[in-house]
Amino acid sequence: MGNEEEHQEEVKESKEVHDDDDNSDTEDEDEEEEAEIRKKHYSSKQRILLVGEGDFSFSLCLARAFGSAHNIVATSLDTQEDIARKYSNGIGNVRELEERGCLVLYKVDAKQMSQHYFLKTQRFDRIVYNLPHVGFLYRESSYCQIQLNKRLVKGFLKNAKVLLQKEGEIHVTHKEGDPYNKWDLVKKAEKIGLILHDVVPFCKDDYPGYCNKRAHGSSSDAEFHLGDCSTYKFRFNHST
Numbered sequence: 001m002g003n004e005e006e007h008q009e010e011v012k013e014s015k016e017v018h019d020d021d022d023n024s025d026t027e028d029e030d031e032e033e034e035a036e037i038r039k040k041h042y043s044s045k046q047r048i049l050l051v052g053e054g055d056f057s058f059s060l061c062l063a064r065a066f067g068s069a070h071n072i073v074a075t076s077l078d079t080q081e082d083i084a085r086k087y088s089n090g091i092g093n094v095r096e097l098e099e100r101g102c103l104v105l106y107k108v109d110a111k112q113m114s115q116h117y118f119l120k121t122q123r124f125d126r127i128v129y130n131l132p133h134v135g136f137l138y139r140e141s142s143y144c145q146i147q148l149n150k151r152l153v154k155g156f157l158k159n160a161k162v163l164l165q166k167e168g169e170i171h172v173t174h175k176e177g178d179p180y181n182k183w184d185l186v187k188k189a190e191k192i193g194l195i196l197h198d199v200v201p202f203c204k205d206d207y208p209g210y211c212n213k214r215a216h217g218s219s220s221d222a223e224f225h226l227g228d229c230s231t232y233k234f235r236f237n238h239s240t
C-alpha cells in the first residue's frame, strides 16, 4: 500500500471511530434522558413516597409500570416479620421492589414520619396513602373508632406536608359515605394549610396486581370490598 492509500485508510478508520463516538454520545444522552412513563396520576419522573402499605402490591404495580422503582420509597408500619406473617405475597413483593431499585422501609409511622431518620432528609413529588385505617379496635361507626381514624389522617397529613416538594401532591384514597365522611378529611387538610386540588374516583382495575388488604386481625391477607372510593389530592395552600 502506498503512502497516499495508507493515509486514506487512516482517515476512513478515524471517521469510523468518530462515528462510533457520536453514536455512543447519543446513547449516553438517551440513557440520561429516559422517557417518562405514566401510570394514572403517577410518573416515573416523580419521587413517590408510599405510606401505610399493606402487602406492597400498590408500590409494585407502579414499579412494574415504570420498569424501575428507583424513584419510589415504599413504607409500612409493620416490621418485615409482620409482613411475612400477615401476607402471602408480602415478602415476594418486597423482594421484587428491591430488585427494581425501590427503597423499602419498615416501622414507619405516618403520624411521625417527618422525624424519621431517613425520610426527614427527603422531599417528594407525590405522597400516597391508600385507605388509611387504624384497624378495628371498635365498631367502624362508633365515636372512638372514628376519632382514632381522624387522628391517623390528621397526623399523616401534617407529616406529609413537611416531606412534600413545593409543587407536590398528597394523595389519600378514601371510602365514600357514612361513616367515612365523618373523618372530615378535607377540613382536616385545610386546617393545616393544604387545599383540595381534585377528587377523582378510585378504580382498582387501574392498578393491576394491587390487592387492598384488611391488614389487621386474623384475616389480614384478605381483600375487602371497596365500594365507592375516591382519591383526594391535596396541595400546599400558597395563599396562606
Ligand SMILES: C[S@@+](CC[C@H](N)C(=O)[O-])C[C@H]1O[C@@H](n2cnc3c(N)ncnc32)[C@H](O)[C@@H]1O
Pocket (backbone or CB within 6 Å): 051, 052, 053, 054, 055, 058, 076, 077, 078, 108, 109, 110, 111, 129, 130, 131, 132, 133, 134, 135, 152, 211, 212, 213, 214, 215
Ligand atoms: C386498610 S389497610 C390499607 C393497606 C394498604 N394501604 C392498601 O391499600 O392495601 C390500612 C393500613 O394502614 C396502616 N396503618 C395504620 N396505622 C398506621 C400508622 N400510624 N402509620 C402507618 N401506617 C398505618 C396499617 O398497617 C394498614 O396497612
